[in-house]
Each structure stands twice: as structure tokens, then as C-alpha cells.
Amino acid sequence: xxxxRHFLNLRRGRRGPELADYLSYLYxxxxxxxxxxxxxxxxxxxFKDPAALAEFPPSILPYAQETVTVAGYDDPLPLFDVTLxxxxxxxxxQVRRIxxxxxxxxxxxxxxxxxxxxxxxxxxxxxQLATENYTDPxxxxxxxxxxxxxxxxxxxxxxxxxxxxxMAAFALSKYEFRGRxxxxxxxxxxxxxxxxxxxxxxxxxxxEIGWNNSLWGVIIPGAATPTxxxxxxxxxxxxxxxxxxAARIDGxxxxxxxxxxxxxxxxxxxxxxxxxxxxxxxxxxLWPLIVLTRSELxxxxxxxNAFQGELNVQWHYVLAMTVLTLLPITLVFAFLQRFxxxxxxxxxxxx
Amino acid sequence: MSQIDAPxxxxxxxxxxxxxxxxxxxxxxFERLFGVVMSAIExxxxxxxxxxxxxxxxxxxxxxxxLIFSIFVLFPMALNFYYSLTGGTQLFPQDRPYVGTDNFxxxxxxxxxxxxxxxxEDRFWRAVFNxxxxxxxxxxxxxxxxxxxxxxxxxxxxxxxxFRSVFFYPVLxxxxxxALIWKxxxxxxxxxxxxxxxxxxxxxxxxxxxDWATFWVIxxxxxxQMGFFMLIxxxxxxxxxxxxxxxxxxxxxxxWQSFRFITMPxxxxxxxxxxxxxxxRAVQVFDQVYVxxxxxxxxxxxxxxxxxxxxxxxxxxxxxxxxxxASVTLGVVLLVFTLLQLxxxxxxxxx
Numbered sequence: 132x133x134x135x136r137h138f139l140n141l142r143r144g145r146r147g148p149e150l151a152d153y154l155s156y157l158y159x160x161x162x163x164x165x166x167x168x169x170x171x172x173x174x175x176x177x178f179k180d181p182a183a184l185a186e187f188p189p190s191i192l193p194y195a196q197e198t199v200t201v202a203g204y205d206d207p208l209p210l211f212d213v214t215l216x217x218x219x220x221x222x223x224x225q226v227r228r229i230x231x232x233x234x235x236x237x238x239x240x241x242x243x244x245x246x247x248x249x250x251x252x253x254x255x256x257x258x259q260l261a262t263e264n265y266t267d268p269x270x271x272x273x274x275x276x277x278x279x280x281x282x283x284x285x286x287x288x289x290x291x292x293x294x295x296x297x298m299a300a301f302a303l304s305k306y307e308f309r310g311r312x313x314x315x316x317x318x319x320x321x322x323x324x325x326x327x328x329x330x331x332x333x334x335x336x337x338x339e340i341g342w343n344n345s346l347w348g349v350i351i352p353g354a355a356t357p358t359x360x361x362x363x364x365x366x367x368x369x370x371x372x373x374x375x376x377a378a379r380i381d382g383x384x385x386x387x388x389x390x391x392x393x394x395x396x397x398x399x400x401x402x403x404x405x406x407x408x409x410x411x412x413x414x415x416x417l418w419p420l421i422v423l424t425r426s427e428l429x430x431x432x433x434x435x436n437a438f439q440g441e442l443n444v445q446w447h448y449v450l451a452m453t454v455l456t457l458l459p460i461t462l463v464f465a466f467l468q469r470f471x472x473x474x475x476x477x478x479x480x481x482x
Numbered sequence: 483m484s485q486i487d488a489p490x491x492x493x494x495x496x497x498x499x500x501x502x503x504x505x506x507x508x509x510x511x512f513e514r515l516f517g518v519v520m521s522a523i524e525x526x527x528x529x530x531x532x533x534x535x536x537x538x539x540x541x542x543x544x545x546x547x548x549l550i551f552s553i554f555v556l557f558p559m560a561l562n563f564y565y566s567l568t569g570g571t572q573l574f575p576q577d578r579p580y581v582g583t584d585n586f587x588x589x590x591x592x593x594x595x596x597x598x599x600x601x602x603e604d605r606f607w608r609a610v611f612n613x614x615x616x617x618x619x620x621x622x623x624x625x626x627x628x629x630x631x632x633x634x635x636x637x638x639x640x641x642x643x644x645f646r647s648v649f650f651y652p653v654l655x656x657x658x659x660x661a662l663i664w665k666x667x668x669x670x671x672x673x674x675x676x677x678x679x680x681x682x683x684x685x686x687x688x689x690x691x692x693d694w695a696t697f698w699v700i701x702x703x704x705x706x707q708m709g710f711f712m713l714i715x716x717x718x719x720x721x722x723x724x725x726x727x728x729x730x731x732x733x734x735x736x737x738w739q740s741f742r743f744i745t746m747p748x749x750x751x752x753x754x755x756x757x758x759x760x761x762x763r764a765v766q767v768f769d770q771v772y773v774x775x776x777x778x779x780x781x782x783x784x785x786x787x788x789x790x791x792x793x794x795x796x797x798x799x800x801x802x803x804x805x806x807x808a809s810v811t812l813g814v815v816l817l818v819f820t821l822l823q824l825x826x827x828x829x830x831x832x833x
Contacts, residue, residue, distance in 0.1 A: 314548065328813040332559075457656070463654075
């Protein structure tokens, strides 16, 4: 009671800001439900067997009916709580159901068949994880191929992006040369040009090169990111030029200065770009969708989309595959969340 | 990792610390490998440096990035204009007849611009109107929510880092994953219908009714992107010097006044950036919606990028010219927004 009175006093009294605090936390907790709830629901659902998924209204946890293996029967039999005619409660396994009558047996003495009205029995259910949702698609579909393609695209593209963007940024930040401003302005001007605006001609270029239906066609076009060059250049500008001069006096070549002095010093910016590149590539959808038409080359995102088109009713597989697709990026975020959020906040990169 | 942040943790400093631990984790193996590869490249590059001189090395560093950039961004941009002026269904430019502005005339051939039914390319105009509607409500709703969330997180909140991460988390999910998560929640036997059922309401086929589909597409896209803009706004808020608020308090400003006369004007530049970025992104809406509704029901959620995709790649007859003409139109819209951002950015710099 005291706390309630205290709370009411807060409202009526002169301590207005306290109410704002309560509202803030209310908003934040509601936010947590809304932002994280759908993902949690996905994960919980992905562990339900098809019967539980078809249930309406759905249960929150993945319940499944308990089964028992009885000698003389090949398949596991579903277990029920049964109220017999004499009022006795027993746990029986159902052999088969004929109309409104169920034929049950006692797992302990499977010889005797007991006939029960279906309204007199109740399913015995417990929380069970339907891990076959995860294991089946791995065997029956190309999931592992998609996964491998996605990993290849993400890793190779990120390495290429880091190398060529950092070299360009090094040139733009540490050298005086004719055309420097022009190059920089062109890069900045294309910051906002998304691939959706130049789909057709990029597709032509890819086809001319022969990268149609090749992972290279997915990897290379987006490698020279203007965002990356811009971010790295801004960071490298803060590295003092004296370091380079000293290295030159010591006889270091320009390329050595690049990889032994500038790159290690630009590591924070490189890390931010690496994380972004991984995110972009892992989640990329439209461009791979256009370039890749052979299913053995699909990335996870394209494969997942094809999945849900083909397996319209097999939600138990679709959900499990979705969880597997979001898992890597979630792990990356869990370990680097502070790094990622501060990276975005300081650079204002597109996410 | 502690979830509770100091108030000013949105800074590159924490990034540097984590980068260092990252480096330790990845281990010396990577460093060695990196060194070997780079030394090998040096053997090739150092003679070139002796040949062209230090000054011109800048061009060499720029070369890979600019090569990819020219082939896959600049050249396609120019080619896009050419495509938009040619007809036929052939991909290679040499096979395509020049048709002048025919494609644009087809696109803009309308009896009445406000009525898509009177247009030759009615799907394009439906897409334009749908996109305009989507942009208005998605950007409006999202920026408002992002601002509220950022303002709340800027208060003295316990566990700010945790809440910030939770609000940001959906940003990392791929459009396909986001769409599938929500498809599962919105389906006939999904979570939302289960909640409606609790209140005794009839289930709704959310993705098969025009208005509901439009509504949910906007909600889902706000859900998926809000955290990104929230982060930028939060960084903007935290960069406002606390001294100003103290000074305001001394001058007797109340909460509202300090918000109105300190927070709002100082947050304005960030706000403008956020608005324009959100606009640019909303105009390009595609992947999430493509997986969630496929543009349906009918053309209720059919947007401009999907028109380009369908016309150029997905339909049986691939009308690349028309698709390019539509991309040029989209590009012009994006260019206007980008220039607007540059203009506003300069103005707020001058102010």
C-alpha cells in the first residue's frame, strides 16, 4: 500500500520529474517488448513441431505431445490422461482413433485394448524442442551451400573492400596530386547513388564480363564503397604526416608506409568499416537476386526467399532457417554492440 | 561486458579499446600472414615506385578502387541514360535501337496525372503514389519515434546501453529475415490474430487486405530502421554541451524552455541529416516489402524499385529501356534530396 500511495503522491505532489522517470521506463520496457518480442517469438516458434505451429491460439513455449514407445508398435504412441468410466484416472497411449472412439493401451500392459470416448482423454504435453526443424533442412535442402556462398561473399568482399578502400583513402589523405579534389568530389557525389538506380547497366557490365551467375558478380560491383573511402580518409587525415616523413628518411617505400604505419594506426576506422561491410554483404538481397539465378549459387538471403516461396506451408522449416540466418549477425552484434553503435553514431554511416 | 554506459560513451575512444582486444583475439597468426602477403606485394610495387617516383604513387594507390568504381558505378550511371533512350528487349547496347525519349513518353503518358488508371504505364504511377504515401508516413512516424526514444535515452537512464542495443538490434537484421519474422506474426493464425482473439475479435488477413497491408508495411519498416536514426539523434543530443543546460537553469529556464530553446535549435542540424537520410532510404523501399507482400494485394504495396525490378528483370518481356527510364526518374528524385541535404547542411554550418 505504501508504495502505491507513494506513487500516487508522486503524481499529485510537486515532484513532477519522477513521473517522467516512470513514463520513461514504461516506454523503454514497452519498446523492448516491441523491438525484441518479434525475434523472440520467431525463435520460440522455430522449435515447435508442425502440430504446435498449427495451433490457434498459439502457446508461447514449444509444447509437444509426449509419446511412448511400446513393444509391438513401430511408431511411438501419443500419451493421454484418460478418465475411465469408473472415474479412475490413468495414463494411456493411443493406438488408433476411430470416429469418436479412441483405442488406448496401458504402456505397462500393452495386451489389453481399452476403448475410450475422445472427450474423456486429455493430451499430455511438455516443453520439447523440435530440433528436427533445424536438422532436416540441413540434409534435405541446399542450406549448407547457401551458407557457404554467403560466407564466401561476405569474407572475400570485406577483405577486398578494406584493402582497396584503404589504399584509395591513403592516396586521398596523404598525397598532393592533380585531380585529388575532383576524385574526392566524385566519390562524395555518389555516396547517395544506390544500386537500385543503376541496376540495368551494372547487370550489362556483369554479363559482358561473364560474371552472370558467379559469386564474383555479387562481390566486385559493391567493393569500391564511397562510404568506406570517405570514412577512412577522414580518419587518416588525423594521422600526423611527420610519421611518414620519418619513415621515408629511414628508407621505407611508400607501400611499406601504407601497410606498416598507416594501416595499423587506422585500425579503429578499419574495424568499423569491416563490421559494416559484413553487415551489408550478409544482408544484401536485391543485387544477388538479380545476378544469381542458379540455386547452387544462392546466398542465404536469396535462398531463404526461395524457401519461403516454395515451402509456403512448411513454416517449421522456414522459421528454423530464418533463425539460422539471423544468428551470425546477432552473435557479431552481441560481442561488438558497443563498438557498432558508437561507430554509427560517430560516422553516420548508412546501416 | 557491462551493459551500463557512462553518459558519453558514444565516442570513438571505446571503439579503440575494443579494436585492440579484437586484434589480440584474432591473434598473431593473422598478423604474420598479413605481413607475408604485404611484403610479397611490396616486391612488385617498389620497382614501380622507383620508376614513377613518390609523387605519382598516389595514382597507383587510387587505381584499384577507382577502376572498380568507374566500371561498376560511373560507367553504368552514364550508360543508364543511354539505355533509357533505347528500345527493344535486347540487353547489349549495340543491339538496341535508339528511340529518343519514347520511354519517358510512355512512362509519363497520362490522361490525368492524379489518376493512375488513365496512364499507359499505370503500374508505374501506382508505384509513384504508393511510394509517396509510404515515404510520408514511414519517415514521419519513424523520425518522431526515433526522436522520442533518443530523448528518453538521453535522460539519466539505468541500463542505457542495454536499451540502446535493443532498439538498434532490428537494424542489423536482413530485409528477408525481417519480412519473414513479420509474415509469421501477421499470418491468419499468428500472434496478432491470437491477441485479437483474446479480445473476442475476428481474425484479420492482414497481408491480404489493402489498407492493412499498407499499414503493416509501414510499421514493419519503421520497426526495422528506427534504431539507426535513434542512434544518430542520440549522438546529436549527447554532443550538446551540458554547460548550456546549467546556464539555462541559472537563468530560470524550466524543462520545456530548455528543450525549446537549447535542445531543439542545437539538434536541428542532426535532425535535418536524419530526415534526408530517411527520405532517401524510404524512396528506395523494396526488399522487405517484396518478401512480405510481393507488392500486393493487387498493387497496394507496389513501390518504385519493384517497378524497376519487375520491368527490367522479373517480367517475361524484359523492357530494359523502360526500367532505365524509371531508374533515371528515381535517380533525379534522389538527387533532389541529396542536393537538399547539401544545401541544408551548408546553411546550418554557416549559421
